[in-house]
Amino acid sequence: MTALPFIDLTPRREHQWFAEGITGEITDALVQVPGLHVVARDAEAVLEGRVYEAGGRVRLSAELKRTADGYKFWSQTFDRPMSGVIAVEQDIAAQIVKRVPSARGWHPRKLRHQASGEAYQAYLEGRSWFGRGGVEALRKAIERFEKATAEARGLCADLKQKLKVEHIDDDLKQYPSLSFYRQGEFIDLCRGPHIPHAGKIGAFKVMTIAGAYWKNDSTRPQLQRLYGTAFFNQKDLDAYLTRIEEAKKRDHRVLGKQLKLFTISQMVGSGLILWMPKGATVRGILESFIKDELLKRGYSPVYTPHIGRLELYRTSGHFPYYRDAQFPPMYHRPSAGTLDLCQYRLAMGEIDEKREHDYQEYMRQAHMLPPEYLKEPSQAKKLEMMHQFVLILLKELHVNLPEYHRATNHKDRADALLKWLMEQEGFLLKPMNCPHHIHIYKAEPRSYRDLPVRLAEFGTVYRYEQTGELNGMTRVRGFTQDDAHLFMTPEQVESEFRDNLEFVLFFFRTLGLTDYRVRLGFRDPASTKYVGEAADWDAAQTSLEKIVKSLGMSYTVEPGEAAFYGPKADFVVKDCIGREWQLGTVQLDYNLPKRFDLEYVGADNKPHRPIMIHRAPFGSMERFMGILIEHFAGAFPLWLAPEQVRIVTVSDKFRAYGETVERQLRDKGFRVAGDYRPDKMGAKIREAQLDKVPYMLIVGEKEQSAGAVAVRARVEGDRGVKPVAEFIDCIEREVQTRSLTATI
């Protein structure tokens, strides 16, 4: 091991936790991570800036892929469990080491017992990979070889890579042969391609490490995944990192705070947006903009309440289908909630993790949680205990439910309970507006002459999103959709759908949103989550694609992305760090009209079933606002800016004149503020710049005597002195045309 490189993992506070040599062992262990090659080089490169190497350079490599940003690389997911815990630097380095598989006798050993805490040292036993191959091994070419599938399976089994074996059995056995890559003695099943050898990587950085489900399936085990990026040289890497930093400055969560657009309070609840005056101003302008357009296009405004009876959502299917993503139902009888929970689980026939906590809580409150329940490992027995609990509850409530008692299995018991629950008055915070709008449609008989009926509302809905999904304004638990539901004859579907796509495009164009993609969400034929007849789906999907084609839009068809009731076209945009969000959406629905038994009278004087379109050009005001903040980097165009003009006085003496200018602008309907503090003008200008106010009007001696203002545009700077009236003309025009200039 003499001249061999090693990683020095600097512990958080001191160095003496690790015996010298341990670091080499860690490198050694890293080598064994499937898909991760460790390369020794001459340089002082660091891993995440904190892992130093004595005589060489550590590099990670794996699949390289060219992207718009350069090269990206990521490791394969690890194949074996970890067994060591190391207290080192708090970030990446520790994570890598922590996750290294145990193949070579990786032993954690308690090093020292602090007053309370424990520190661990970990060390490896066994021969060193470097020890045998040395640096030369790392410079070896990465070679590809192929094996017949059966042989390949055997090789993976020999390497004790059980997930690879599983992968072959599940998905790869259809291929006659499989490819491997080898560097020295490291062998990995991989489709490739690979770089010729790891030395090709000039600079890399491990970006993040995170869990990922095996085969992206949340019921399967979770593995660790390393994300990194690699470039041919350090300069390109630095440039890339700088670009990322710049992008993060556009983050709507950062700008929203800085510019006082919105806030989120833990007390009010996570995922619930509090729109501050400036954010609310922008939203209000957007809403009026939409409302005006809707009126022009023949929509009728409606208002509906924020809650509805559970029965409504049972009929629509939303309550049973999205049960876990909703706030709990509200029953008048408190115990009905508990029975509802039991009914749900008896119906499912399993104890789901998500509801277990709630269930135990109810049981505990009812003094009905026996220790046996907690210890019971069998799901079937737990369900049986739940059933016994229901019996007691029914008795105590004096609920006579003969059907429940007669039932011999959980499914029938669940049905009996459901029947009772349906008689109980219960409400749900509305997760969707459509059921309410449907009942407006149903409130009067409809003739084909009335169609299409277009009902629009800024409808606020509530969904209990998983904690891990919440994200600023883009993923929240309460949001307002710029929603509308259209009811029409089959003949009208095509033109209505087309109009709506154009509608969305019109908004996006107005706001300068050009970087989006169109996604056609179709049914996944293999999935059971969809309702309705296959024939309806096929018809809907075919006509949808036809319309999109005829509009000349580029799009991708994505099976499995449909709503449960119908196919849809979504407009998807990226946020400042490249994550995709669905904004505008137009959805076809043949199912809800059936569920709610909607009708219209046709020309033949017979009842017919209308077809529905759900559409929301912005998606939700919250998400749209979030994306818009990032799109404009907080610098809204004049027509949207919460503060359009700021008066800046050169000194205190000109306050009175400043106020007359302010009044003139306000009378014309502009959003204007005056900064009359006795600070230096330069400081006040700087503040207005940072507040991203489009126009500053500097007033002092010169302006006062001329009845004018010195105009400073946020982007171009000083534009010279103008009479007030002339300035007003200018900005009136800019607002009317919804100009997007000066928004950088």
Next chain:
RNA sequence: GCUGCUGUAGCUCAGCUGGUAGAGCGCGUCCUUGGUAAGGACGAGGUCCUGGGUCCGAUUCCCAGCAGCAGCUCCA
């Protein structure tokens, strides 16, 4: 929900492996009355996320919870 990281003043963060905390910006008061991105002085402001535990002593170490961040899963 899962994996990992983080949680200190209004904001951004520092606090050197345990002895009741600091900076910059912001805020307040006073001085300064100026010409296109930061004038100066003084001052106020903190349950160090919450709850347990270890210890003579915990912001610091341990456990649990909550919240935020990144990724995965989900997204009507």
